[in-house]
Amino acid sequence: MTPPANPVAAAEPPAWNMPGSLVLRLMAVAALVVVLASAASVWLVSRAAGQEAMRRVVGQQTDEVEVVARLLASKIEQSQKVLRTVAQGITPGMLDAPASLDWMLRQGLPAAGFFDALQVVRKDGELKLNIRAGQLAKASDLDPAERDALRRTLIDGKPVVSELIAGRTSDARIMFTLPLHSEEGTVLGVVAGALKLQSQGLLPQSMALPAREDSRLVVFTRDGTILSHTDPARIMGQVRDEPGLAPVFADWLRRAQPVVGRGSTEVLPDHIVSVAGMPLPQWFVARVSNSQALLAPLQGAQREAWWLAAAVIALGVLLLASVMVWMAQPLAQLCRSALQLLRRDARAVVEWPVSRGEVDTLVRVFDGLAQQKQQRDHLHTLVGGQFEAILEHSSVGIVITRHGVLEVVGRQASLMLGYADGELQGRPARALYGSDADYARLGERVQAAFAAHGAFDGDVCFVRKDGSPVWARVQGRTVRSQALGASTVWMLEDITAARAAQYQQAWELTHDALTQLHNRSAFEHRLALLLAERSTRARGPASAGDSDGADAGEDGVVLFLDLDHFTLVNDVAGHDAGDDVLRHVARLIETQVRQVGWSARLGGDEFAVVLPGCTLARGQAVAEQLRATVQAWEPSYQGRSFTLGVSIGLVVLDAHLHDVASVLYAADMACYDAKRAGRNRVETRHARDMTSSGRMALGPY
Template sequence: MTPPPAPAAAPDPAPGWLVPGALVLRLMLVAALAVALSGSVAAWLVTRASGQEAMRRMVSQQTDEVEVVARLLASKIEQSQKVLRTVAAGITPGMLESPSSLEWLLQQGLPAVQFFDTMQVARDNGELRLSLRAGQLEKAADLDPTERDALRRTLVDGKPLVSELITGRTGEARVMFTMPLHREDGTVMGVVAGALRLQSQSLLPPSMTLPARDDSQLIVFTRDGTILSHSDPTRVLGQVRDEVGLAPVYTRWQSQAQPVVGRGMTHVQSDHIVSMAGMPLPQWIVARVSQSQALLAPLRGAQREAWWLAVASMALCMLLAVALMGWMAQPLAQLTFKARQLLKTSTRQRPETEMHWPQAGGEVGDLVRVFQGLVQQGSLQQSRKDTVVGQFQAVLDSATVGIVITRHGMLEVVSHQACVMLGYTAQELQGRPSRTVYASDADYAQVGDRVRAEVAAHGAFDGDICFLRKDGTPVWARVQGRGVRPEEVHGGTVWILEDITAAREAQVQKSWGRMHDALTQLYNRAAFDERLGQLMTERSARQRAPALEEEGGEAQGDGVVLFLDLDHFTVVNDIAGHDAGDDVLRHVARLLVSHVRQIGWAARLGGDEFAVVLPGCALARGQAVAEQLRAAVRAWEPSYQGRSFTLGVSIGLVVLDASLQDVPSVLYAADMACYDAKRAGRNRVETRHARDVSVTSSGRMALGPV
């Protein structure tokens, strides 16, 4: 017998404060670095956000500024036109014939004349009747060619005009405003014009660019780039292309041939912020060019101060974090101390294991030695488990049927016979989703619905299921399934699989030729009648049991039937031959199947006539599917013997309502709707309800093969 263990020594009392081990010290370092990193990132994000917000505000303010200045200048232009319109209203046809009275009117009679620096009046034949400069008469020969051109254009167009910039021989830049003079019958009898100096108080006064700023300049220029107003007076009449910051923006704007609009726009460059707004009538542009670095200089200083404050805050937070972690780590240090005491007082020898334990120091090494005993116990339990699992796998491998255990949609256990049936190895299936052995997600979902319905009704599943082997071939199996623990729905399911592929194929071979069209592989007329009749019988049964439908949830539509007749199919047969016609029919059949596979089925009724049944489909959904089928056939352009053909399809749609009692009445209604589509021009979808077609038992037309 093993001698009794020696009495354990009394453990040493734990000190009041324990220094944390190496792991905790490393965690403290990580925490300090995390505080520093998070603080730096937060400070950087705040700095970046404040810079973006400041830039946004400056852009918004500068854009608003140029828009206001543009509107102000536009109002001055409009005011000048109103003054000139007042002058034009006071000139009568008789005054144009009497220069003296015209001179008196302009010099004495109309105070509004003093608004302009120069005034001219011309007759409709272009003769200059009067020209005043600063209130004094001027010879016609002294008139600038640009001014003459503005007068002539107003006489021709009969509309007011704001001229382009006029420099002239005097060197004084000015802008001319013209206003046509009309007779009572609306014809032009002459023109009156007034000019304003560019730098006049009424147009672009020098005070407009004040106050002067070194980091920003307000510029007004024409569409062709001539500067009209500038914070630096020496730049007036210069070119925008010589302006730093504004030149690239103007060049890009001019290359894009953008119109002059009153709405402001701002371009942010690396060193400049350029805002522009236009005045459509005189085709002038107001621009504000600011140096972004100078504008943001106060913000940069504030950001630097914020960074220093953030660094100080992060240092304080790191100290607090380290102190708190040292205090919070005391229970772990005490646990380590207790573990050491436990190792000292234990006199029981533990056998060495094959596991390579980490050679770690500190509290990790102590915990490793404590847990070695627990691992040895786990190894013993694992050995017992492996023995049980080996015995269980031996039972599975000796079974003559396939056995599969699934849990939460995953294949946990697969027997050898099941692997042979499905063409996989156990390693390829175990741990994989159950979806792996099905052909499609739709098949997997459909089988799941069947299984849940039968398990809910009978507590188990027993039925035939088609799986997909690894090589892509189908395999049919009779499947019996029952929960591992009936009281737990998700506790796992045991499935027993029996291969019935050979019997299934033999059964299918007998009925395939009877139920399918040999050319298109679709259901034939007999199969169509049978399946549609079954659908209508089921519908009648649902109508006789309304209470059951209410318990089952929302009622769906009874369904729709589509009757399809190809347009111009005989052209393909006559020109390209019957082989080409057969190819067209096969392709159309594939189109139908690809579009309705998930929601219904298709059949060939004969010739170039097809039918599609969409059970449980509402009218709107059926019309959408019919339109998709029509578009798909129309979009296909087959080519035979070097010639392309364009096909169409006329589709008649009928809803399976209570008034349609049998298959002939449904086909008659659908055929009539298709006839409506043919008569309306072909290649379209027409819908008929049973009430729209007079059908009696003696008058129904059952369609036969065509």
Template sequence: MTPPAHSRHDSATTFWWAPGAMVLRLMLVAVVAVGLAGSVSAWLVTRASGQEALRRIVGQQNDEVEVLARLLASKIEQSQKLLGTVATGITPAMLDSPSSLEWLLQQGLPAARFFDSIQVARPDGELSMNLRHGRVEKADNLDPAERDYLRRTLADGKPLVSEPIAGHTSEARVMFTMPLHREDGGVLGVVAGAIRLQSQGLLPPSMALPARDDSRLIVFTRDGTILAHSEPTRIMGQVRDEPGLAQVFTAWQRRAQPVVNGAVTQVLPAHIVSMAGMPLPQWLVARVSDSQAQLAPVRGAQHDAWWAAAAALLLIALAATLGMAWLAQPLAQLRHRAPQLLQADPDPLGPWPRAPGEVDALVEVFRGLERQRAQQQARQLALGTQFQAILDNAPVGIVITRSGRLEVLSRQACHMLGYSAEALQGRPARMLYASDADYADMGRRVRDEFASHRAFDGDVCFMRKDGGPVWARVQGRSLGGGDVEAGTVWILEDMTAAREALRQQGWAALHDPLTLLANRAAFEQRLQQMLAQQAARVHEGADCGVVLFLDLDHFTVVNDVAGHDAGDDVLRHVARMIDVQVRQVGWAARLGGDEFAVVLPGCTLARGQAVAEQLRAALQAWEPSYQGRSFTLGASIGLVVLDARLSTVAEVLHAADMACYAAKRAGRNQVVVHSAEPFASANGVL
């Protein structure tokens, strides 16, 4: 093949050092790869640094609320211990002596001055002492909530820490109770002490300092009442109104989890929320931080790092591109030199480029390709000559079509159709039919046959070049696994003379109109003639042939499921299969229904068994398909050897029918040989 005339000019004027399209694409890939690798690495580092910063913030905030929860818990515990000290100093006699109690609580026990108010109650719930800010008050001035906690302690005999008791925020207080026990363990009274929430002994205002716009410290009860807050106005408010904390608190309440020691932190889209519990007072401490503000310094550093990484990546990509361009110079020379392989004249551009590695290997490949091209051209010429010789000498017509066009035709096919090979090759197959209707009808037949049998086998009428009809027995096989459009090979056998015989008088009376095989009358007539002609040989002890009796297995299933049209199609196809198998050694007939007979004149028993087994295997392997369903057929075959014992057609048919019946009884789809003894199969077993 010679390249276009301008190719050589282009090769001479193209810069030899200019990289080709592949090298340019490789450079682009390298630049993109460097960019992607750098971007992914920078993203991973940025993500890792952000996660590490967030982890540190979470850890620090988690530790902070846990330490604060422990501190507050220790204050509660210390308050209880002080109240226990007060309870230890109260004797049973003092419960009935208010003056003794007053002196003990005001002067005798310094621990009592830790509480803002102290109450002492007898077992019946009546107050013995109500001391508030160092002054004795009437029992009626006791808050109902405080009285309720006193009664609960008397009933349960256990110390309590109350929920916040408040009217006004500044008066909010927590009450501690401690039962007074007799020597026998019974409860003889209760002592209670109250401390204001906003006091140094419990929750001083300085606890939430220093105040920050991006973070809030909150202490609240189990039911969500705020006890301490960075904003004093929020004290005694509800946690459900706190941004960020409300979502975490609601989820915690929904799970109905108990207040336990330890801290947990949740990272929300806009907040970082840490919570720690204090089991004894059933309080919780929370730190709510603005995640965006907390991570702002880290993101600023990440932004600067991104710009520095982008500049570094740009320099690396530029250096990689220049390096690849320099390394690709020998390959560019090879690309510039390679088109000379297609030229027959001497090389005008000098020798092949040399470079260790891939370029030298490619040069050797190009030189080898030059030698192989010449060898392949010689082989293709020889194969083409052999293939054409096969086509020219084939006794039948051979045609290969693809996508409705004639690609290859043998000499016999061209002679049959009256055309030259040049007149048909590449032309539409439609030109071989008399009309569009005939061509469309043939297309439907081919599609139906391929759908049902994966092949085509039938008689087709073509139109010769001179306009006359030519009948051919056509067998088609797909070159693409059943796809007709992928290519089909057709074998054509001229049947014009045989079709002409169809129109002669008497033919219809001796042939089956569905399968075109000999009918029962013709079978009996020909068989009787053969028996009479060979009577002398039979009397001499020589076999004069074999008769096969075939009965299809499961044929009624096709009729019942797919209909009688499908059944007729099966009978036609079976008749063609039998005719193809035996036409060189005998002849076949349809006796009626799904029963067929085959006569093999001069055939031995062994040869007859082989032919019968071939027929049985071919029918078993064929799986027709109708209405989207595949069917499996078979054949029970009775074999009869024509000898001196069988002199009439009736005797032959009876013996063959009995052998076929034995095959049915033995399980179907097998060959049984008739003998004078009880029926035996081909291998001697019923």
């Protein structure tokens, strides 16, 4: 007999399922909640209705004042645009011809009729034209505030929107000014236009309509002067006398808040006050409403909500038992289907019961788990692709090993070692060395470096596929990650050519064998060349009798470094450990300064660094970085950790230092100052302070 294709779907659930203990407990809890909800429903409904009504009133008023503020701001911008049109019609020649200027503003430019008054002032402050209500007026008719706005525009060359120029309510006005520029950008004069407060272009009477007994729309200035009001008699009055708005305005003045375009609403015991600002010209629009009158309809809504809530609660109590029993049926079927799915493959098709609540949630959980797995697979693929791109295009060789096996070999490393891409994958690391003895010796070096420094940094000789040697600077560090486990990442840089040069006789004569830095003789020779070049360059632009021309120049700095507590390493861990410390410190110094200068070992635990063309501030920063780097390194030898420091003396290569001996003496004295001041610090000396005392006369260093 053939089994059904989907055993889970084929299993017919019983027609009726007895609710389990969980459902019975839920029914008891739900009944208790309904009883408690009936006692709290009146309070909740009343509170919710009141909050909703208040939210809507606040939202409507806030939106209204923002819209009015934007409308008034657009009127201001439109007035400025009209004035700009008038200014474009005024040519430089008209400023000396009042008759043609008058004709142009009266007849030639229709836009000039937009303003209630127009003035044109020349750059020397002479009023060339003053038109008020279409008639010529005298210069003496100008208000002091109007004169001030014209003067500020002439001086600053910027447009101005004046404060309210007060007088009688019918004469209150706002002035707009605009500079007149020549083709070269200089200010030739100023054109100004004024609009009356109650004009159609600014604040017409119709703006405050329709009037409402329970609400007032007020426009006022920063100092509290009312510009527009639902009651015309209140225009030019003070906000401090407005019920409801006065305390809000007083609080705003106390906090000194900036004028912003966004609206805000405050609910007071008897009023709802919404205010929005206009940054230009710093006006405010406010809607003040009587909260008691606005919320009076809420009482009827609350009574209706009471009866509706009571009906819903009663119906809920009647239907609670039947609904809970009905909801338990798909839940029981869901549990059975989930148990059966757990015993099958995750890709099996299951006919889940169609229901809401727990059933739908669990189905979405299963889908979510499947999607999460797909996302993890996609992320793994994406990260793998990025890793492959790094291996493919990196300028240095990248190798990852684990337990002596080459797990990952980058393209650059394969080319360096003479292998094709992927050819070294999975092979033992021993394949890269000429003999087992070489591989064993390198293993001892790596283990010692990791024990002392936590990382490996050194030169290693590998063997290419064709048997030829290749030298590389190798940096290695152990990483522990979920993807790679306990692996070691190696960075390889081909130094075969540089290594060959190291063994030439010239290199041996100029470099220290232990640290591979410049030795003392090479350092002195190179510094002497730098000083000679500086001296030649300083004499070039200066006259023969000018001895001070180079004194102010700075052609770099010299650092003198002396390790602190180095003898302790030699005495406790032995000279081999001391040599290792010197080698590592040399690498630290070279890494820090090779991009901006060069370094040398002068002898023992003394080093020197030259930073050509470096300022004093930059030199001090490099010296401090060197000091911090050495202090942060804690070597470990024979099971004991050591803390080192370095005292650094700094001297600027100025005109007072003429030869190598004087430079080294000055730097050594600065280092001596650092030692005497407590060690592990940077001290700076200026050569002019030493030469004044005659200390440079001691002869060669």
